[in-house]
Amino acid sequence: MPDRVASGAEIWAEQGGSSGPALMLLHGLGANADVWQKMKALVEKEWPGRWIVPDLRGHGRSGHRAPYGYAGHAADMAALLGQHEEAVVVGHSMGGVVAMAMASGWYGVKVRHVIAFGVKIRWTPDEVTKLHALGQAPVRWFATRDEAVDRYLKVSGLFGLVDPASAAARSGIREEGGRFRLASDPAINGAAGPDVAAFVAAARAPIRLAAGSKDAMVTLADMQPFDPAPEIFEGAGHNLHVERPDELWRFVRRAIA
Numbered sequence: 321m322p323d324r325v326a327s328g329a330e331i332w333a334e335q336g337g338s339s340g341p342a343l344m345l346l347h348g349l350g351a352n353a354d355v356w357q358k359m360k361a362l363v364e365k366e367w368p369g370r371w372i373v374p375d376l377r378g379h380g381r382s383g384h385r386a387p388y389g390y391a392g393h394a395a396d397m398a399a400l401l402g403q404h405e406e407a408v409v410v411g412h413s414m415g416g417v418v419a420m421a422m423a424s425g426w427y428g429v430k431v432r433h434v435i436a437f438g439v440k441i442r443w444t445p446d447e448v449t450k451l452h453a454l455g456q457a458p459v460r461w462f463a464t465r466d467e468a469v470d471r472y473l474k475v476s477g478l479f480g481l482v483d484p485a486s487a488a489a490r491s492g493i494r495e496e497g498g499r500f501r502l503a504s505d506p507a508i509n510g511a512a513g514p515d516v517a518a519f520v521a522a523a524r525a526p527i528r529l530a531a532g533s534k535d536a537m538v539t540l541a542d543m544q545p546f547d548p549a550p551e552i553f554e555g556a557g558h559n560l561h562v563e564r565p566d567e568l569w570r571f572v573r574r575a576i577a
Contacts, residue, residue: 330383331396333374340369341432342407344397345561346415348438349512350476350504352380354488355412359565366573372400376415378505380491386507390514393418398427408576410435412561413537414511420519420527433576434523437530437551437568438558441516441542448513455510461499468493468500475502481562520546528575532556532563 334353337343343363345356353373356363363371375382377396397418401407409431411419416436423431462468466484472492473479482489494503520527529543530551535558543550551571553564560568 330385331374331377331400332381333372333400335370335372335400336364337367337370342369342401342405343367343371344400344407344409344419345371345373346397346409346411346418347376347379348411348413348415348477349508350379350472350502351412351478352376352491352503354380354491355476355478355482355559356561357488359561359569362565362569366569374400376418376508378508380503384505384507386505386510388505388508388511390414390417390421390511390519393511394421394424395427398422398429401429403428404430406430406432408433408435408572410572411437411439413438413440413558416529417514417516417519420516420523423523423525423527424519425524426522431523431525434525434527435530435572435575436527437560438532438535438537439516439529439543440537441546442538443513451509451512455507455512457506459501459506461501463499465490465493465495465500468502472502477558478562481559516546528571530560530568530571532558532560 347353347355352375356373376393378384378388407429409419409422416439419434419436423434469484469489473482492503493500529547531538532553537558540552553560553567556563
């Protein structure tokens with residue numbers, strides 16, 4: 321059975337598998353590790369080493385401890401690996417940029433491959449301003465669990481993809497004193513708007529990019545300066561790991577072969 325652990329930095333993670341190359345799956349902004357449930361079944365069956373699926377700091381079941389930034393997330397994730405342990409890191413959206421940061425060699429781990437999908441590469445000043453404003457907002461409370469779940473699924477981009485009654489939906493909220501809130505800290509939005517080019521330049525591992533053809537956050541042209549032949553999943557949207565887990569896993573296996 322997989323282990324569920326929290327590190328000294330209060331980073332919650334699920335992990336399993338045996339010794340050998342590590343595989344880490346990183347979720348996007350506002351989500352948590354449960355978005356990987358469908359693909360995790362394939363990982364458990366086919367991955368030859370150990371695997372780790374964490375909640376990033378400020379998300380899901382991990383602790384809230386600002387400030388939130390990509391380098392800080394990368395340090396947290398590296399702490400879940402052994403010193404100089406070799407790893408393949410697959411990241412969705414924000415998690416893809418965290419994976420690139422981990423591949424810089426600055427954190428004492430050896431990232432051999434980065435597979436990043438749905439990464440937003442171009443940010444307008446207005447987009448950054450709006451998300452940073454959300455990062456300063458107080459916690460929003462809801463009277464019912466259903467209202468909170470609805471909000472979580474919408475802000476994480478999972479509305480219509482995840483059953484509101486599922487455990488994956490419930491893990492995105494918390495109950496405190498009879499009221500409900502999102503499990504994530506509003507301040508996580510303050511990390512928005514990184515210069516992806518700088519992370520790509522710092523990475524010491526090959527980077528493969530992918531996106532759904534209907535992903536409104538990134539286009540083929542956006543990705544090509546960083547991966548001349550990015551993978552496009554026709555008809556898919558932003559959450560490939562939820563929409564097309566089998567196809568995404570096959571792409572991962574091809575990318576690291």
